[in-house]
Amino acid sequence: MKHYLDYNATAPLRPEVIAVMQECLGLPLNASSIHAAGRKAKTLIEDSRRALAGTLGAFANEVVFTASGTEANNWVLRRLRMLPVCVSAIEHSSVLKTAQAITVPDVIPVTKEGIIDLAALEQLPEGEPFLLSLMLANNETGIIQPVREAADIVHARGGLLHCDAVQAFGKIPVDFTALGCDLMTISGHKMGGPVGAAALIVKNGLAFAPMLTGGGQEMNRRAGTENVAAIAGFAKAAALVDFASMKTLRGWLNALEAEVEKASGGTAVIFGGRAERLPNTSLIAMPGVSSETQLIHFDLDGIGVSAGSACSSGRIEPSHVLEAMGVEEALAGSALRISGGWATVEGDVRAAAKAWKAMAATRAK
Numbered sequence: 001m002k003h004y005l006d007y008n009a010t011a012p013l014r015p016e017v018i019a020v021m022q023e024c025l026g027l028p029l030n031a032s033s034i035h036a037a038g039r040k041a042k043t044l045i046e047d048s049r050r051a052l053a054g055t056l057g058a059f060a061n062e063v064v065f066t067a068s069g070t071e072a073n074n075w076v077l078r079r080l081r082m083l084p085v086c087v088s089a090i091e092h093s094s095v096l097k098t099a100q101a102i103t104v105p106d107v108i109p110v111t112k113e114g115i116i117d118l119a120a121l122e123q124l125p126e127g128e129p130f131l132l133s134l135m136l137a138n139n140e141t142g143i144i145q146p147v148r149e150a151a152d153i154v155h156a157r158g159g160l161l162h163c164d165a166v167q168a169f170g171k172i173p174v175d176f177t178a179l180g181c182d183l184m185t186i187s188g189h190k191m192g193g194p195v196g197a198a199a200l201i202v203k204n205g206l207a208f209a210p211m212l213t214g215g216g217q218e219m220n221r222r223a224g225t226e227n228v229a230a231i232a233g234f235a236k237a238a239a240l241v242d243f244a245s246m247k248t249l250r251g252w253l254n255a256l257e258a259e260v261e262k263a264s265g266g267t268a269v270i271f272g273g274r275a276e277r278l279p280n281t282s283l284i285a286m287p288g289v290s291s292e293t294q295l296i297h298f299d300l301d302g303i304g305v306s307a308g309s310a311c312s313s314g315r316i317e318p319s320h321v322l323e324a325m326g327v328e329e330a331l332a333g334s335a336l337r338i339s340g341g342w343a344t345v346e347g348d349v350r351a352a353a354k355a356w357k358a359m360a361a362t363r364a365k
């Protein structure tokens with residue numbers, strides 16, 4: 001693949017991460033063993049925990065490693081199922097479908113701009129414990145949610161806030177404490193770390209049942225021999241995050257959006273164009289050309305992009321995110337997501353702009 005622009009699906013591993021992981025993979029690392037190799041494993045895990053906590057404004061003992069963001073999200077919803085559950089309408093399927101599997105959640109709508117309707121949150125009854133799960137940034141549009149404001153509203157009503165920060169972490173600064181979260185999910189593979197390492201941040205003092213029981217790993221919260229290589233790789237990726245290059249990426253994407261709009265004669269739609277967005281994401285609809293057709297066109301040009309959410313086993317399903325934003329089905333069915341990251345160069349974004357313009361020209365004939 002000449003131009004990989006699907007970082008919101010998964011990011012390529014950073015070479016420094018591969019080096020750290022290779023070193024670990026060559027060793028027998030079980031952190032429960034007392035011998036030198038076991039102690040090394042323990043040190044690698046605890047150093048990674050401290051490093052990640054430091055980047056997140058959390059305490060080290062609040063960081064619990066899991067195997068995926070999906071696992072962490074399931075943990076929250078399934079262990080707090082005794083509470084009434086509220087979710088925003090644009091949550092990732094690992095939140096939305098899990099909430100729907102365990103209860104009938106109160107689905108909080110979003111505005112046309114793709115932002116949670118805080119006025120609807122204000123309608124929730126006061127003094128009753130409940131859980132709100134709200135993402136920090138949406139995986140399809142990149143639109144950033146007002147998590148701090150939501151946390152204040154939720155806490156004033158006696159509720160708990162879980163924030164799915166999987167897409168935001170590594171792309172914008174994320175501070176667990178400043179955002180007022182009780183629980184937060186992060187994942188390694190969206191930002192240059194490996195698949196298989198993620199974490200749930202659990203605020204100290206919160207009564208919260210373990211994910212898995214058995215051994216005493218992860219402070220008795222998630223039993224099972226730790227994946228030391230993946231955990232160390234995750235921490236390495238977090239240490240290498242560079243927000244300045246993310247800003248540069250936003251500049252390239254903004255230029256692409258302007259070009260595509262112009263080439264389409266003003267018919268292309270940039271979702272969230274006026275909202276606060278992740279610096280790496282553009283979701284653009286070209287009316288009249290299906291997402292599938294666009295994807296194939298891009299693929300033939302060696303450009304890897306995605307049609308909205310790619311999380312459902314290769315199938316393109318209607319986007320529940322665009323539907324929640326009131327976007328009509330036909331327009332939503334012509335949306336394409338470009339998402340870049342640490343290895344993206346301007347040439348990748350230029351190649352995407354060129355492919356889009358060629359498509360717009362064909363359509364105009």
Ligand code: PLP
Nearest residue numbers: 068069070092139164166167187
């Ligand atoms: N939450 C969001 C917002 C996501 O975009 C994703 C993956 O696409 C997940 C959760 C799931 O994370 P993981 O792939 O680590 O299970």
